[in-house]
Amino acid sequence: MTTHQPSALELDRRAYRQGRSRQSVLVAIGSTLAFAVIVWVTIINTPGWASVQQMFFDPEVALQALPRVWDGFLLNLQVLGLSVITVALFALLLATLRTLPGPVFFPLRVLAAAYTDLFRGLPFIIVLYVFGFGIPALTNTRIPLWVLGVVCVTLTYSAYVAEVIRAGIDAVHPSQRLAARALGLNYGQSLRRVVLPQAVRKVTPPLMNDFVAMQKDVGLISILGAVDAVRAAQIETNLIYNFTPYVVAGVLFVLLAIPTIRLTDWYTARVREREQAGAIL
Template identity: 60%
Template sequence: MALASTLAFFVVAYLVVTSAPGWPRVQATFFSLDVARRSFPQILTGLWLNLQVLVVGGLLVLALGLLLAVLRTLRGPAFAPLRLLVTVYVDLFRGVPLIIVLYLVGFGFPALGLQGAPTSPFVLGTTAIVLTYSAYVAEVFRAGIESVHPSQRAAARSLGLTHRQSMRIVVLPQALRTVTPALLNDFVALQKDVGLISVLSVVDAVRAAQIVVGQTFNFTPYVVAGLLFVLLAVPSARIADAVSARARRRQQSGSLL
């Protein structure tokens, strides 16, 4: 039944779109099989670069985000300046659009002409993405850390564990379990945002598509690149769903304190 209604919906949608007066033109400029075939290899090569940015950036985002969250949850007046610094950082990079961070880091930083500073758009682009995303992920981690009940910390400290040991052995493992669905969701968002590094003239999937568009005056390569990004995102989206469902079941089945 669900399958039948889904099929029927798509058949109707297909008929409506293809009977529109402008359809032949749209089909030729956006869905040209010939252009798709010709642009595919370049776009795929470009996507490999996006994947590298995704993996390297993703790992750095996790590390930096966790560090920022731990710093922000430090107690005591001695850490007040550090907490303030992290708060400013998070506010700043959550507020500025990623594309502006990319411009500032990608073009502004090399213009300083510092000795030995990186000039590779790959490195600079990844840096910009890490700056922005670590601000988001830091907040996710912080929410997780604060969701662990204070009595857990009290129990850990009463056993003689230091603040660091309590954090590492008792608080963070529980926090991580809570925030995994949210982290996976951010990962799915990151997967498409790595396409934005194309503004730094690195030949990633988006830039490769753009080049072919410029040569052929046909927009099909964008559609190809878009589909490839979707294919990339689908598995992580399903994993995120499965993990959330598991977390929900666990919460319903027993009290986690």
């Protein structure tokens, strides 16, 4: 049995690729070192860095504030977990209403469009003020702050997510609907079994980006008076006159977002590779 031997041309190609790889590694190392030197010269090796480090990056203060900030962060996680469910359900309802065919559903389409336009235009902080304080005043009842937080997050982010889902529904080719109707499925069945699975798969990356944004905005429920991570950091800062607790809260939110961000990047790259597989010769 003869062993396959690569041609001279193939050997040259392999040597070229190896050389380019080594060159890329060296360039990356050099640029990283240059960046580190710039940071050290312009930030660390300055007269004010010691004061900044003491006021924002004090390890002792960080350890002291961590238990209270963590307890508040658990409230943020609770609001986030419930909001994911409520936003998904309400956004799916809005997207379905916006895509209903026929003139009889025109009022529903207009109402759904007006809702998405309103809450995509309103800053989230205004939604918190208007609804977070307005609902208890209107009903004259004491409502738990985490419930108000979930309501405000749902009102705002359901508008964004609904538009993403609607775009996914519109991106599904009409032949899919026609094929489903030809098989005897009604509108609801074709939407649930044929259109929505394809639509969600198409818009998963932007939906995950909305989820990352929602993770950050749940920190604003401190405006309502809830002792979440941000409010706990504010309390600690007022007690010790040091801003390190805010950095601790920020680090917790970043650690929460990083897995979702990396998962989004991975899934986006996988979709891109799958779509471009047939175009590479």
